[in-house]
Amino acid sequence: MTTTQVLPLAFDRDALAAFCRARGIIRLSLFGSALRNDFDPHRSDVDLYAEFKRGAL
Numbered sequence: 001m002t003t004t005q006v007l008p009l010a011f012d013r014d015a016l017a018a019f020c021r022a023r024g025i026i027r028l029s030l031f032g033s034a035l036r037n038d039f040d041p042h043r044s045d046v047d048l049y050a051e052f053k054r055g056a057l
Contacts, residue, residue: 008041009034024056 009030020028032047033039 008039009046024053025050026053027051
């Protein structure tokens, strides 16, 4: 398991990659307050943008 720290967010990189592969996600991007200094892990949401391979949906 490879754990990656992105600002105040920690995640299992291998598990996230497997999740994306299983659902046809070819690109997953993080945006919003999680990338800024005003992120609050107790109040903020996590904004993600997903691109899917053709025919995945």
